[in-house]
Amino acid sequence: TRQLLSEPERQYIFDSVQDAVRIDGRQCLAYRQAALRLDLLCYATASAQVSLGETDVLVSVREEDNPGATAQQQGSTGSSASSSSSGPVSVWVDCSCLGSGPEQQQLADEAQAHLSSLYRCLRTPTPVFVDILLLGYDGDLLDAASIAASAALMRALPASLLSAQALPLFATVHRIGSQQIVDANQLEESCSMARVTVGVDSNGRLVACQTCGEGSLQFESMTEMIETGVRKAMMLHDSVAKLVARVL
Amino acid sequence: MTDILLNGRRVDGRRPNEHRLLRAQLGTQPQADGSALLEHGNSRLLATVHGPAQARAADLSPEEDCVLRVLYNKPPFASMTERRRRGRGDRKQDETALLIEEALGGVVLKQLYRRSQIEIRVQVLQSDGSELSAAINAVSLALMDAGVAMRGHLAAVTVGYCDQAPLVDLNSYEQSAGLPSLTVACVGQRVLHASVGARLHSQQLDPLLACASRACACVANQLGQDVKAHLLAACCFQSAA
Numbered sequence A: 001t002r003q004l005l006s007e008p009e010r011q012y013i014f015d016s017v018q019d020a021v022r023i024d025g026r027q028c029l030a031y032r033q034a035a036l037r038l039d040l041l042c043y044a045t046a047s048a049q050v051s052l053g054e055t056d057v058l059v060s061v062r063e064e065d066n067p068g069a070t071a072q073q074q075g076s077t078g079s080s081a082s083s084s085s086s087g088p089v090s091v092w093v094d095c096s097c098l099g100s101g102p103e104q105q106q107l108a109d110e111a112q113a114h115l116s117s118l119y120r121c122l123r124t125p126t127p128v129f130v131d132i133l134l135l136g137y138d139g140d141l142l143d144a145a146s147i148a149a150s151a152a153l154m155r156a157l158p159a160s161l162l163s164a165q166a167l168p169l170f171a172t173v174h175r176i177g178s179q180q181i182v183d184a185n186q187l188e189e190s191c192s193m194a195r196v197t198v199g200v201d202s203n204g205r206l207v208a209c210q211t212c213g214e215g216s217l218q219f220e221s222m223t224e225m226i227e228t229g230v231r232k233a234m235m236l237h238d239s240v241a242k243l244v245a246r247v248l
Numbered sequence B: 001m002t003d004i005l006l007n008g009r010r011v012d013g014r015r016p017n018e019h020r021l022l023r024a025q026l027g028t029q030p031q032a033d034g035s036a037l038l039e040h041g042n043s044r045l046l047a048t049v050h051g052p053a054q055a056r057a058a059d060l061s062p063e064e065d066c067v068l069r070v071l072y073n074k075p076p077f078a079s080m081t082e083r084r085r086r087g088r089g090d091r092k093q094d095e096t097a098l099l100i101e102e103a104l105g106g107v108v109l110k111q112l113y114r115r116s117q118i119e120i121r122v123q124v125l126q127s128d129g130s131e132l133s134a135a136i137n138a139v140s141l142a143l144m145d146a147g148v149a150m151r152g153h154l155a156a157v158t159v160g161y162c163d164q165a166p167l168v169d170l171n172s173y174e175q176s177a178g179l180p181s182l183t184v185a186c187v188g189q190r191v192l193h194a195s196v197g198a199r200l201h202s203q204q205l206d207p208l209l210a211c212a213s214r215a216c217a218c219v220a221n222q223l224g225q226d227v228k229a230h231l232l233a234a235c236c237f238q239s240a241a
Helices: A007-018 A067-077 A102-118 A141-156 A159-164 A186-191 A219-247 B091-105 B131-146 B172-176 B202-240
Strands: A034-038 A046-052 A055-063 A089-094 A128-136 A168-176 A179-182 A194-201 A206-212 B022-026 B034-040 B043-054 B066-073 B116-126 B154-162 B165-168 B181-187 B190-197
Touching: A007 A168, A007 A179, A007 A186, A034 A141, A034 A219, A046 A141, A055 A141, A089 A102, A102 A128, A102 A141, A102 A168, A102 A194, A102 A206, A128 A141, A128 B116, A141 A168, A141 A219, A168 A186, A168 A206, A168 A219, A179 A219, A194 A219, A206 A219, B022 B131, B022 B202, B034 B131, B043 B131, B066 B091, B091 B116, B091 B131, B091 B154, B091 B190, B116 B131, B131 B154, B131 B181, B131 B202, B154 B172, B154 B202, B165 B202, B181 B202, B190 B202
Parallel strands: A089 A128, B066 B116
Antiparallel strands: A034 A046, A046 A055, A055 A128, A168 A179, A168 A194, A194 A206, B022 B034, B034 B043, B043 B116, B154 B165, B154 B181, B181 B190
């Protein structure tokens, strides 16, 4: 559901961000209150639910022990075999909880494309299905989904694999006027001129980077935003690892 | 049929007339007008209600007061069996949505919501049998949370028949065994939906219906307690603030 924002409202949000005040009282580089819940679904290998403000994402990670049967099933239903050929981790995003319109479909497709590219480099012995279900949406879907997915993957994958390959995370930085903000909510997203989404693995390496939005970016401001994104992603990595370790 | 009922116990250790654990949380989704998260044994369902809101003119027919729209979504990871791959828009899901819609048509006081639309979205997070009845129970709670006027508490249950004994609340294992089953949704003593799965002898129908309506009353009672607890908590919060 796209919220309509009138020009004065947009201006109000824009001007207040210039003075480093956001509509919910946060600082520019602060995330909303986040909650992580693990292992809610007993049929999945691992599952995690992340709520970031009113954005609510549920992720189920399933390892298939019987890859032959899966391939056969895929062949028989006639669906594309791209999931098995593109890498052992396949991502599926569902937004139908938000409605059945074309906007929701587009949101799901975009998120699916982004998140698939993030996990493309991950290699696992058995096919892994990462199913992402969006239960509530208020901006910053990619960050929330990748936090939930990496928390669930940390629980699901064996330790030997995790030490060899670092799990990536997304951090999105928006530019509003001359200010950078992270974790934009839906209203701020609609005022944002440009955004940079960086995928950073837990060793601090950049594995994905994408700019979106209608506005253009100066080269210097883009590098600045990437740096902010990497810094924030490392912070997220730290807190997710701490939370998951507490459960283990 | 020995594997369904062994020494009077079922596969998950329940007695024939025992319902699985039911637990409901209301108002879990702040963005919706009403929402409920229902835990029904291993099943988990999230129902959200959006509206009553103005209906689009195209959806309204002249004789209809209020449009109830049900969307039912079961993601591929929800069942215990292997993760299935399928496209969006499944025929079985559409059918379930339609059945829920029909059952609700008899319980929501539509004449109070003229020319408006109530959208109900059911999201299955995990499924372990008795899907339709669990969905109806979840939707009924979400409608209560949204404050939509209803004739009463709509409760549903799926019962099966095995070894001359009715089994209350079939799980997915029992359902996949192809037992004769009956899904009933009631408000008090009034039946709003009844559907038979697999072949059922007509003589078995009466005891099964009687058992189902008793079970429905129990479900309504059990879930009603959760609703009361939610209301009480909301009242305490208000009086404290």
